[in-house]
Amino acid sequence: MKILVVGSGGREHAIIWKLAQSPRKPIMYCAPGNAGIAALSTCVPIKVDDIAGLKDFALQEKIDLTVVGPEVPLALGIGDEFRKARLRIFGPTKQAARLEASKTFSKNVMAHAKIRTAQAKSFEKVADALAYLEQHELPVVIKADGLAQGKGVIIATARDQARQAIVDAMEKAVFGQAGKQVLIEQFLHGDELTIMAFTDGQTVVPMPPAQDHKRVGDGDTGLNTGGMGAYCPAPLGTPELQARVTHEVLQPIVDAMARLGSPFQGVLYAGLMIVDGTPYVLEFNARMGDPETQVVLPLLKTDLLDVLDAVVGHRLDQLAVEWHRDAAVCVVLASGGYPGSYQLGRAIQGLSSAVSTSATSAVFHAGTAQRENEIVTAGGRVLGILGRGPTLSDAQREAYRMVSTISFEGCHFRTDIAHRALKT
DSSP states (O other): OEEEEEEOSHHHHHHHHHHTTOTTOOEEEEEEOOTTGGGTSEEOOOOTTOHHHHHHHHHHTTOSEEEEOSHHHHHTTHHHHHHHTTOOEESOOTTTTHHHHOHHHHHHHHHHHTOOBOOEEEESSHHHHHHHHTTSOSSEEEEESSOOTTOOEEEESSHHHHHHHHHHHHTSOTTGGGGSSEEEEEOOOSEEEEEEEEESSSOEEEOOOBEEOOEEETTTEEEEOSOSEEEESOTTSOHHHHHHHIIIIIHHHHHHHHHTTOOOOEEEEEEEEEETTEEEEEEEESSOOTTHHHHHGGGBOSOHHHHHHHHHTTOGGGOOOOBOSOEEEEEEEEOTTTTSOOOOOOBOBSHHHHOOSSTTEEEEESSEEEETTEEEEOSSEEEEEEEEESSHHHHHHHHHHHHTTOBOTTOBOOSOTTHHHHOO
8 A cells, every 4th residue: 555645844744654553555756755754655845735746646656545734735725636536635625624724714604503712803904903902901912813833822911912913813913814814812811731632533533632842932932833852642631621522522523523624524623711610712723733644643553554443434433442551752952052943964863863763762853864874953843752651751751761862963842841840
């Protein structure tokens, strides 16, 4: 069986790493991939937004299944184009992916489905947004409507800061077209939680709950990033809360999309705020999260390829999806300066000794490249170091043991991943 994975980050490396463990021994390709992915699959130099190029490659190589990692190709309609060409693909259609690509659309669907979410109002004109802001309580959340690579959300504690966020998005176009429309949203006080789910458009199979760490510094300080680490399972996501999220959030949104004539097929990501024990939706994503995928997939006991096949074949209800009872922690090693400007091409030391055959650790490449006989940095988030163990403490200890063996110039990372679960 031939599989094409679209993407080049840590999430895609984790997907390929898990698929490589399938007893069905698939032949794998990745577009465009990275230096770590190249050890497990054939990397092909096709960009994730080159939908025609990806489709031509899949047809030429007779790819049996394509798995889409990032949000951009989904928003561009890769799901529609592949299905038109009768190519099997794991990922939603362009219309279904609007749950992530347009926050306004997502809010409207949630309202119709009676799903709890923060109150918000959408604006297309700067003057209207600024006028509404003047009467809004603080803190306030300013969100770019479209895809902004995880950077389009500003939590403003002062009115001047909120005004600047609106002007930056709508007039200065700091988020490009994504910020031409903005949402002014109520700030919710609570604890964040991520619950992803496999769905074939009808059946919903939730994954174990995870928490990521968005802030760049220890103690959740500093600027927001794409994610500095994650852990799973998050104790906040009790079995009772997981059941509630499935019943009140995941199944209702899948049912709502089906009623709209745009059934959602793939992975649905629910970013939640738990307020006094009640789940509110902060956002939906139309694909697996990063770095949450790096801690959730290692705990999947069922063959991932069987799960993907069941989703694409609309028979997820016929598959029993099982999970290991272990815990997983992923620590991201980032380039100096990230999430601001940073330098590329720094040689990475210690990789060969860190890559273990043990089931308790792994190194996922996020922003790396091969240069002659060495692997160098090629992004802001460079590596995701996975530790796994019977408890979160064991998993955390293993992750940081691995971190201590790897280095590159300017490397920085958080030293407290999973602190919220392990605080005493």
